[in-house]
Amino acid sequence: MKEFVISEAQTEKAVLVGLITANQNEQKAKEYVAELSFLAETAGVTPVKTFFQRLDMPNSVTFVGSGKLQEIKEYVVENEIGMVIFDDELSAKQLRNIEKELQVMILDRTNLILDIFAKRAQTANAKTQVELAQYKYMLPRLTRLWTHLERQRGGVGMRGPGETQLETDKRIILDKISRLKKELLDIDKQKVAQRKNRGKLVRVALVGYTNVGKSTLMNLLSKSEVFAENKLFATLDTTVRKVIIENLPFLLSDTVGFIRKLPTELVESFKSTLDEVREADLLLHVVDISHPSFEEQIEVVNKTLLEIDNRPKPMIMVFNKIDAFTFVPKEEDDLTARTKENIDLKELEETWMNKLKDDCIFISAKERTNVEALKSLLYERVKQIHTTRFPYNDFLYQQYDEEE
Template identity: 70%
Template sequence: MEIGLINKEVEGEKAVLVGVISQDQTEQEANEYLDELEFLAETAGAVTHQKFLQKLTVPNPKTFLGSGKIEEVKEYVNAHDIDMVIFDDDLSPSQLRNVERILEVKILDRSNLILDIFASRARTSHAKTQVELAQYQYLLPRLTRMWTHLERQKGGIGMRGPGETQIETDRRIINTKIALLKKKLEAIDKQKAVQRGNRGQLVRAALVGYTNVGKSTIMNMLSKSEVFAENKLFATLDTTVRKVVIENLPFLLSDTVGFIRKLPHQLVESFKSTLDEVRESDVLIHVLDISHPNFEDHFNVVNETLAEIDKEDKPVILVFNKIDAYTYVPQDEDDLSEKKPENYSLEELKKQWMAKMNDTKCVFISAQDKENIEELKSVIYEEVKTIFEKRYPYHNFLY
């Protein structure tokens, strides 16, 4: 059975998505997670044909899903000639092996899918090395899946050693490869650290945010450059740094990889060096897609991730992008239930967030339509100017 990867040569591989409703999750949240998984699958080149959800207190340790639900998935897979089944949560090596044996199609979990997308998006040597390292770290505990043909032998004299020997051989090869990739990354990181040091003492700003919120579009607009941007997840993997001048004030602006829920820990580890631009920045420009129904969740995910990689308290500019796509749905007067995010007008949301964020500056823009861009530039200018004046109190070229 083939190791779970999207086949780029097969146009629109047919996929089924599977998720669970856990104790700390509502059905609505579980469905939202599956919608995001569908977007991930689409980014990878797959076409989603069906979604399955099961309410479980604890996932089945053997097959993740209960026996009845796994049979339901199998019937659908067989009836509709499905190519792969993608799980929204990570599967253990034994679960992966058992599910693959039952369904007899390619099985991916969320981490595997994200790694596949990263592999297809990597362009530079740095990004390719980071992704390759993460892939090997993901593969290492799952090596037994490559030797499922030995299970047909049902053991017996002479059948125990060879499989184990081969697995151990592969494990040594992969461990050696991981060590070499880590050394290569260390060398690249040292080189990049020198490059960062050579930029002088210009103020540094970093664009951060959930994936696909429009960071690269804002980067292109402010720096008048052509950073790759499209409506797909993880369009940007490599950190791009550009010199930007607003009025007469120069500073450095970096565009970083987007964050996402349940980002594989292998990727977080291997991409930490890429996020050095975030750690070494003087101000963070946190971009949100206000048209997305879960933008508040995205806000929390990014803040949690930033807390892991950067403990320093830095000034933040909160940029609510895509106001052109925001949809306001007035709540029925007879509906006494709690308002949903879409039941607030744009003006109401503005007042709420400006009151909630206290000292944090909030700007509402449309990078696509270039709406309120001058306000954004003005806010960035004032923040960078304040930092510059603290760093160079006797420098007067601004005036």
């Protein structure tokens, strides 16, 4: 799947393109492109320029208007830019027309996320899931990718009577998709067996937007060394650890982070990984409260959780990174309404979050602020779930202690 992976030689300057539409105002467009810039940096690309255009809807032929495309072309040529990245998913027609005009590598948001996933995948399971998502993405875009497939599997002797190259390539990809789905089914059966072998321990899953500090929190609670860094999708493979707080054992899993405009192909392909969320007894929804759009990130996560499993689950909102929360006080003569930009943390806690009561907690995993309070809250919730499920099995606590 090399056509999706940005090679070292291609690690270069890029131009980003976003739209301001009726459904996406200027503020939202800028936030999305800022996230696209972070995605590009995670993939090893340096964004140097951003172009925006106001349109009622994306141009069906070239995404942006012809005038804006010409403006982008002039900048690309003058500054020797080798890549242009669009903030929305492009159709095969749009990709073909834009590439023809700009004569550089064209990526869309989905393509970029798939590239990052391909680089981050470590286990056979994650690699298979990413490869399946890539082929699903490629299938409707074969008109621009057939030459790669011809190199991958020569056309001589591979075609039926009167079969076109496009039909051959489509059959090749459908065969690969079928094979990868079968591989994932086999992996899923193994995971089901592994989950059964974990016994009757309560399962807690860390969920949240990407880069909110789930892996850092996982390390604190489980005293393990899960890979964590300030990049998007640092964790792809679900990590499960046995955690004991006081005398109470439970299983804690760290799952892949969600993101706005997460490709449908990835949600579908990563269902076996997300089974940890589906089978969890309790969710810890980790939120980066220092992020200016944290409330929208919460909505994105909640929407994705519904796609995975529409059954309601107990949840604790963990507002992380309070150490990074910035407060810019209003001027005395400023009569504008309070916003997230000029409200302090105490005031913020008294907004809609106050209704959550004991279902939320404010911490800093990095500074270990309130982590002990989180452990106490987690202990009470896990104990409640366990005693409700096994009212006469309190002796299990001592049993697990002896095993340790």
